[in-house]
Amino acid sequence: MTAVAEPAVLTDAPAKPYRSSWRKRLNAGRVITHVLLLLLVALWTLPTVGLLVSSLRDKDQLAVSGWWTALRPSESLGVTRIGTAADQVAKDGHFVISGNVFGADTNKQLGGFGLTNSTPGQTPPGGTMPMSDGGTLTVAANGAFAWTSDTQFTHTRGPRVFYLAEIAPRFTLDNYYEVLTSNGVWRSFINSFTVTIPATIIPILIAAFAAYALAWMRFPFRGFIVALVVGLLVVPLQMSLIPLLTLYNQLAQLFGAENGKTYQGIWLAHTAFGLPLAIYLLRNYMVGLPKEIMESARIDGASHFKIFTGMVLPLSFPALASFSIFQFLWVWNDLLVAMVFLGAQQDKLVLTGKLVSLLGSRGNNWEILTAGAFITIVVPLIVFFALQRYFVRGLLAGSVK
Amino acid sequence: MGDVLQQITGAIVAIVVALAACVAYFWGSNWMLDRFLSSRKVTGDAETRRDHLRDSIRPWLFLLPALLFLSVYLVYPVFETLRLSVLDKTGSNFVGFANYAWALSDNNFQRSILNNIMWLIVVPSLATAFGLVIAVLADRLWWGNIAKSLVFMPMAISFVGASVIWRFVYDYRGEGDVQIGLLNAIVTGFGLPPQAWITIPVWNSLFLMIILVWIQTGFAMVILSAALRGIPEETLEAARIDGASDVRIFFDIMIPQIIGTIVVVWTTITIVVLKVFDIIFAMTNGQWDTEVLANFMFKWMFVNFDYGRGSAVAVVIMLAVLPIMIWNIRRANAEQGTR
Numbered sequence: 001m002t003a004v005a006e007p008a009v010l011t012d013a014p015a016k017p018y019r020s021s022w023r024k025r026l027n028a029g030r031v032i033t034h035v036l037l038l039l040l041v042a043l044w045t046l047p048t049v050g051l052l053v054s055s056l057r058d059k060d061q062l063a064v065s066g067w068w069t070a071l072r073p074s075e076s077l078g079v080t081r082i083g084t085a086a087d088q089v090a091k092d093g094h095f096v097i098s099g100n101v102f103g104a105d106t107n108k109q110l111g112g113f114g115l116t117n118s119t120p121g122q123t124p125p126g127g128t129m130p131m132s133d134g135g136t137l138t139v140a141a142n143g144a145f146a147w148t149s150d151t152q153f154t155h156t157r158g159p160r161v162f163y164l165a166e167i168a169p170r171f172t173l174d175n176y177y178e179v180l181t182s183n184g185v186w187r188s189f190i191n192s193f194t195v196t197i198p199a200t201i202i203p204i205l206i207a208a209f210a211a212y213a214l215a216w217m218r219f220p221f222r223g224f225i226v227a228l229v230v231g232l233l234v235v236p237l238q239m240s241l242i243p244l245l246t247l248y249n250q251l252a253q254l255f256g257a258e259n260g261k262t263y264q265g266i267w268l269a270h271t272a273f274g275l276p277l278a279i280y281l282l283r284n285y286m287v288g289l290p291k292e293i294m295e296s297a298r299i300d301g302a303s304h305f306k307i308f309t310g311m312v313l314p315l316s317f318p319a320l321a322s323f324s325i326f327q328f329l330w331v332w333n334d335l336l337v338a339m340v341f342l343g344a345q346q347d348k349l350v351l352t353g354k355l356v357s358l359l360g361s362r363g364n365n366w367e368i369l370t371a372g373a374f375i376t377i378v379v380p381l382i383v384f385f386a387l388q389r390y391f392v393r394g395l396l397a398g399s400v401k
Numbered sequence: 402m403g404d405v406l407q408q409i410t411g412a413i414v415a416i417v418v419a420l421a422a423c424v425a426y427f428w429g430s431n432w433m434l435d436r437f438l439s440s441r442k443v444t445g446d447a448e449t450r451r452d453h454l455r456d457s458i459r460p461w462l463f464l465l466p467a468l469l470f471l472s473v474y475l476v477y478p479v480f481e482t483l484r485l486s487v488l489d490k491t492g493s494n495f496v497g498f499a500n501y502a503w504a505l506s507d508n509n510f511q512r513s514i515l516n517n518i519m520w521l522i523v524v525p526s527l528a529t530a531f532g533l534v535i536a537v538l539a540d541r542l543w544w545g546n547i548a549k550s551l552v553f554m555p556m557a558i559s560f561v562g563a564s565v566i567w568r569f570v571y572d573y574r575g576e577g578d579v580q581i582g583l584l585n586a587i588v589t590g591f592g593l594p595p596q597a598w599i600t601i602p603v604w605n606s607l608f609l610m611i612i613l614v615w616i617q618t619g620f621a622m623v624i625l626s627a628a629l630r631g632i633p634e635e636t637l638e639a640a641r642i643d644g645a646s647d648v649r650i651f652f653d654i655m656i657p658q659i660i661g662t663i664v665v666v667w668t669t670i671t672i673v674v675l676k677v678f679d680i681i682f683a684m685t686n687g688q689w690d691t692e693v694l695a696n697f698m699f700k701w702m703f704v705n706f707d708y709g710r711g712s713a714v715a716v717v718i719m720l721a722v723l724p725i726m727i728w729n730i731r732r733a734n735a736e737q738g739t740r
Contacts, residue, residue, distance in 0.1 A: 029647060033538050033541055033542060034542060036534075036538060037535065037538040037539060037542060037545075037548055040531070040534070040535055040538070040548075040552070041548045041551050041552060044551060044552045044554075044555065044615065044618070045551050045554070046583070047566045047567060047569070047570050047583070047615070048554070048555070048558075048566055050566075050569060050570065050583060051565070051566045051569060054569065062581070063581070064579055064581075065579055065581065066579070066580065066581045066582075066583070066586050067581070068583070068586075187405070190405055190408065190409065191408075193409075193412075194408050194409065194411070194412045197412060197416065198412055198415045198416045198419065201416050201419070201420065202415075202416070202419045202420075202423075205420065205423040205424070205427070206423060206466045206467050206470065207467060209427055209463040209464070209466070209467070210463060210464050210466075210467035210468070212463060213459075213460040213463035213464050214464075217459065217460040217463070218460075219457060219460040219461070222460075223734065225464070225468075226733065227730045227733065227734060228471070228476075229471075230729050230730050230733040231726050231729070231730050232471060232475050232476070233729070234672050234722050234725060234726050234729065235475055235479065235719070235722070235726070236675065236676050236695075236715065236718045236719055236722055237676065238676070238695060238698055238699075238714075238715040238718050238719075239475075239478055239479050239482045239715050239716075239718075239719055240474060240475060240478040240479075240482075241478075241702060241715075242478075242481075242482060242485060242702060242708050242711060242712055242715070243477065243478035243481035243482060243485070244474060244478055246492075246708075247473075263408070263411060263412070263415070264415065267415060267419075268470075268474075269474060271470060272470040272471065272473070272474030272475060273474065273475075275467055275470055275471060276471070276475070279467060303431075303435070304459055304463075305427075305428075305431045305459075308463075329557055332559070333558070333559030333560065333561075333562070334559075335559070335560065335561050335678075335679045335682070335683075336678055336679065336699075339703075340703065347404075351559075352559050352561040352562070352679070355561050355562065355565060355683075356561055356682065356683050359564075359565065359568070359683055366569065366572070366581070369565055369568075369569070370565070370569065372565075373562050373565035373566065376559060376561070376562050377557070377558045377559065377562040380557040380558065380559070381554065381557055381558070383557070384554065384556070384557035385550075385554075388550065388553075391556075392553075392623055395620065395623055395624060396623070396624065396627050
């Protein structure tokens with residue numbers, strides 16, 4: 001598509017390939033690349049953006065308009081009963097019932113009002129409408145109404161008035177406040193940290209020692225153990241659930257505990273489930289450390305223990321960091337292990353479990369779900385963006401070797 | 402509030418105790434080995450024998466805690482699950498292959514297998530393809546790194562969080578109401594009727610798969626992008642001088658050069674797909690024909706408490722993973738050979 005004839009003069013010039021590719025890039029191909037990538041990035045980010053924007057919107061607005069209209073006022077249909085004869089006040093020879101159709105809600109603007117469900121916009125704001133109980137009704141743009149009649153009102157049931165309310169765009173942290181306090185998400189937040197931090201720290205040292213042995217010591221069955229670790233990397237957790245739960249329950253009985261669902265239990269489980277990746281990552285990294293340094297240290301009489309703690313462990317910091325991020329994200333984001341080993345009791349739910357329970361109980365309350373979801377993903381996102389370099393390094397070391 | 406404080410204190414104590422136990426074990430066992438098998442006071446043959454003995458014991462001291470954890474939490478359960486899968490509901494009577502026979506004849510199991518096969522075809526292919534395309538495009542633009550970072554972001558989001566994000570996209574309101582779900586808003590924008598996407602069989606599975614593709618594409622992109630950088634610049638330059646178009650370069654040079662990496666990415670995502678549970682559990686819990694093996698197994702295990710049948714389904718998942726596991730081990734062994 002870019003085969004427009006080049007000036008013949010340039011054909012033999014040494015800079016030709018560079019120039020032609022520069023020109024090529026400037027037109028169609030280059031533009032298509034930009035547009036295509038922009039489209040893909042939009043596809044990948046918009047769902048999350050929608051969630052974030054929605055979680056910050058007023059919950060009435062969120063329920064009646066798409067998040068992409070968040071900056072425009074939203075219009076909703078409302079209905080109210082406007083008072084009985086008991087509310088009337090005599091004034092200058094008239095009888096008046098007054099109030100506000102919005103009640104105490106002050107951030108709404110009237111779009112129109114009417115007497116039936118299908119004609120809520122019949123009369124414009126400030127207009128006058130005759131009422132079947134006598135007199136006329138006027139509703140101002142701010143919702144204040146006055147129902148005026150020359151004769152005394154006698155009705156005992158206030159007539160219904162339908163109206164269109166325009167809600168000015170409003171952003172608020174109310175949803176977060178509600179989710180954190182009244183829905184128990186705060187507790188789950190603490191629970192997630194309680195599970196995640198020890199489960200991230202405990203495996204590191206255990207894995208590091210094992211990785212060093214597998215990388216730099218000679219002993220029988222070493223190849224077999226490496227193969228075992230590689231194999232265990234992909235063993236489905238589903239295989240472990242029933243036997244371990246049975247084991248935990250037996251232990252609990254032995255110690256007279258209520259059941260086997262404890263934080264200690266889940267820390268150890270996560271430690272074990274993280275070990276294959278930890279050992280694999282760290283071993284791959286340690287094998288790559290310069291052999292000469294190790295050998296000269298050995299010749300100088302340093303023991304394996306000294307070499308490991310004094311040299312290898314500090315040098316392995318990048319790999320340790322990579323693994324820690326992996327383990328942190330994996331444990332924080334895990335649902336299955338938490339459900340099985342910690343249970344579904346409300347005060348023991350971690351954030352993922354809490355979110356599932358909210359999906360069940362508050363499935364249509366998007367203000368709750370969006371704020372709850374954002375709280376569950378915000379910590380991993382911070383970790384991810386702050387430490388992306390180590391995360392990427394770990395991914396590369398873990399899968400392509 | 403009191404129990405929250407207690408819980409936090411418990412976690413901090415656990416970290417300290419665990420670290421102290423690790424240090425005490427590793428340092429202590431090494432010290433004991435050096436102390437009790439010291440070669441200082443013996444000479445000649447006895448000295449070399451003791452040196453040798455220490456060298457052959459020490460690796461196992463380093464490995465012991467890890468091996469213990471792996472055996473108890475991963476190796477033993479594999480065999481125990483195999484055993485349970487030929488026992489009855491409570492694990493007390495031998496029933497042979499009855500659990501497997503039941504599974505094969507169960508409608509929901511068959512549905513799960515079918516769905517899993519669909520997931521296995523769609524998710525790894527789409528995630529790898531999108532990852533490759535984004536990697537290639539991003540490497541040529543000045544804002545490529547920002548783009549990659551954004552596409553990579555879902556990797557940090559939990560499956561449950563991603564499910565809520567996408568459930569919001571798929572949200573359905575009755576015809577005539579204002580659609581607040583992005584997908585239905587677009588559909589109604591074209592004048593078509595809105596759909597309750599996650600309740601339409603067969604298609605709903607596809608909508609669930611999109612969630613996993615959305616998460617895994619970042620992974621594929623990062624790995625493939627690194628592989629693409631490994632292609633020698635001269636190769637690409639030579640092709641350009643020969644007048645090859647960008648599309649030809651992509652298919653005839655880039656892909657063959659990184660095919661090994663593509664296979665690795667593909668298999669890694671395949672493993673993730675085989676274990677996928679959270680998304681189905683959170684979105685549909687297997688309703689409307691979206692059942693998959695992992696969720697099906699969870700139901701039999703923790704809703705019906707039938708350990709025999711639950712284990713049998715777990716074994717089926719394990720069997721599906723097995724070929725990739727063997728392939729991985731062989732690859733790892735081959736590498737060791739060349740080292």
